[in-house]
Amino acid sequence: MAITQLVWLRNDLRLDDHPAIAQAQQQGEVAVVVCLTPEQWDEHHESPAKGSLRLKLIQTLRQQAHELNIPCHVLPLRRFSDCPNALLTLCQEQNYQQVWWQNELPVHEAQRDDNTENHLREHNIECQRFAPDLIVSQPVLNQQGQPFKVFTPFYKRWLATLSANVQSPYDLPNKQTQGEALPNEFVIPSEQSSYREDLWPADYQAIREKLWHFCHTKEALYDELRDFPAKPNTSLLSPYLALGAIGPRACLEAIIYSASQDNRDWHASVWLKELAWRDFYKQLMGFFPDLSKSLPFKPETVNVIWNNNEAGFKAWCEGNTGFPIVDAAMRQLNQTGWMHNRLRMIAASFLTKLLLIDWRKGEAYFMSKLIDGEFAANNGGWQWSASTGCDAAPYFRVFNPTRQSERFDPDGTFIKKFIPELKSIPAKNIHNPSSAIRDQCNYSEPVIDYKLARQHAIAAFENLKKEN
Numbered sequence: 450m451a452i453t454q455l456v457w458l459r460n461d462l463r464l465d466d467h468p469a470i471a472q473a474q475q476q477g478e479v480a481v482v483v484c485l486t487p488e489q490w491d492e493h494h495e496s497p498a499k500g501s502l503r504l505k506l507i508q509t510l511r512q513q514a515h516e517l518n519i520p521c522h523v524l525p526l527r528r529f530s531d532c533p534n535a536l537l538t539l540c541q542e543q544n545y546q547q548v549w550w551q552n553e554l555p556v557h558e559a560q561r562d563d564n565t566e567n568h569l570r571e572h573n574i575e576c577q578r579f580a581p582d583l584i585v586s587q588p589v590l591n592q593q594g595q596p597f598k599v600f601t602p603f604y605k606r607w608l609a610t611l612s613a614n615v616q617s618p619y620d621l622p623n624k625q626t627q628g629e630a631l632p633n634e635f636v637i638p639s640e641q642s643s644y645r646e647d648l649w650p651a652d653y654q655a656i657r658e659k660l661w662h663f664c665h666t667k668e669a670l671y672d673e674l675r676d677f678p679a680k681p682n683t684s685l686l687s688p689y690l691a692l693g694a695i696g697p698r699a700c701l702e703a704i705i706y707s708a709s710q711d712n713r714d715w716h717a718s719v720w721l722k723e724l725a726w727r728d729f730y731k732q733l734m735g736f737f738p739d740l741s742k743s744l745p746f747k748p749e750t751v752n753v754i755w756n757n758n759e760a761g762f763k764a765w766c767e768g769n770t771g772f773p774i775v776d777a778a779m780r781q782l783n784q785t786g787w788m789h790n791r792l793r794m795i796a797a798s799f800l801t802k803l804l805l806i807d808w809r810k811g812e813a814y815f816m817s818k819l820i821d822g823e824f825a826a827n828n829g830g831w832q833w834s835a836s837t838g839c840d841a842a843p844y845f846r847v848f849n850p851t852r853q854s855e856r857f858d859p860d861g862t863f864i865k866k867f868i869p870e871l872k873s874i875p876a877k878n879i880h881n882p883s884s885a886i887r888d889q890c891n892y893s894e895p896v897i898d899y900k901l902a903r904q905h906a907i908a909a910f911e912n913l914k915k916e917n
């Protein structure tokens with residue numbers, strides 16, 4: 450029997466824990482397809498590191514598919530809008546009758562999917578669309594049937610929905626009897642990027658092991674240990690979750706299993722709660738299309754008067770603000786493509802409050818560097834920090850970088866790792882070095898006066914209240 454089912458992979462680049470593949474295979478043997486649309490990724494300011502990881506994952510996925518006799522097509526396109534035609538041509542050439550995929554929620558992605566469905570249906574190709582790739586994929590709504598605008602009640606409802614309907618991950622698809630393996634050539638461009646393969650291998654087995662190792666050794670202590678950037682006590686799975694190399698049900702399964710081994714209640718897992726933030730921000734994208742158009746969630750904050758401070762922005766990007774914890778954070782981002790969550794909050798608060806620079810500039814800069822750059826989480830994190838977002842930090846909450854540094858990097862280990870100029874400075878001086886030390890170490894003077902900058906930031910938001 451010829452293969453008639455085609456599964457379209459997007460930010461769910463895996464073969465296991467994939468509902469569309471599992472269900473398509475029940476109808477018959479399947480092929481999979483990935484569309485490469487670099488123009489779209491450029492528009493999202495996606496980083497070269499993430500682009501390289503994606504290509505490496507596709508290469509590994511093709512090999513895995515090959516071993517299972519699953520044809521894996523890679524269509525090198527340019528734009529999003531090329532997808533409907535390219536998929537139709539592939540279906541017609543290969544005689545595929547049905548196309549299956551998991552929906553994506555941001556506006557442009559949803560539009561692309563609708564266009565593709567309409568186009569394929571017009572040519573008598575069936576489409577099977579699945580719920581988005583989340584732990585709780587159905588919309589989580591309040592009693593009035595409306596989306597939640599505050600995380601805590603969302604989380605309660607999310608957890609209740611999940612408890613009633615725990616889904617195990619799907620296994621790898623069955624080995625097929627036929628399938629013309631590797632039907633087209635796929636060569637990874639040799640362009641250099643900052644992608645660190647040693648840190649983020651594109652190896653599905655290694656990714657699973659990382660998940661299980663984290664859940665066995667660190668997940669129970671996550672709440673206690675997660676905030677200290679010098680020791681990586683978070684899962685470091687974000688690049689893989691962003692591209693879908695690991696699925697949310699696999700994370701849930703690992704949480705439930707390791708909790709059962711230690712006699713813990715998995716519902717109380719703080720790591721699970723962090724994964725709920727991922728669902729929260731993704732669901733928001735679907736409910737509030739303005740978020741995909743770079744608009745603030747709180748409409749009144751569209752009137753904040755941001756500073757046009759190019760020198761300040763440059764210092765922040767390059768890690769030369771003169772605030773060691775901020776600079777170490779930005780250098781970590783620039784050198785590794787990843788930044789610890791606590792530092793993302795400190796760096797974003799610094800840019801949007803103390804420098805009073807538009808959060809969209811920071812959002813785009815993060816995307817251009819992060820290997821885990823993910824539109825919903827990044828937008829959510831930036832709007833939270835800038836107090837423009839859904840359930841955001843209150844406008845008067847301005848992180849004090851020196852206090853944050855003393856609390857979360859008390860002996861300065863993290864700072865010293867990324868700011869070698871300060872490596873011989875004792876811990877008590879490292880969080881806010883004196884002018885003499887800065888001079889001696891050739892380290893920048895602070896670009897702002899913390900107290901004054903904080904007052905300006907609060908005033909900028911208070912002025913909005915007066916205007917309204």
Ligand code: FAD
Binds near residue numbers: 724826827830831
């Ligand atoms: P863990 O602590 O192990 O958490 C597990 C997973 O849960 C993460 O991999 C991620 O998928 C999800 N998660 C955790 N925290 C959040 C959160 N606050 N919001 C949404 N999902 C979360 N995360 C991204 O994946 N991509 C981004 O582009 C991104 N940009 C951010 C920008 C800012 C300004 C802020 C404050 C946060 C951002 N985050 C982003 C959220 C968070 O910082 C990262 O998910 C986390 O640091 C990744 O490390 P980890 O995999 O070790 O996370």
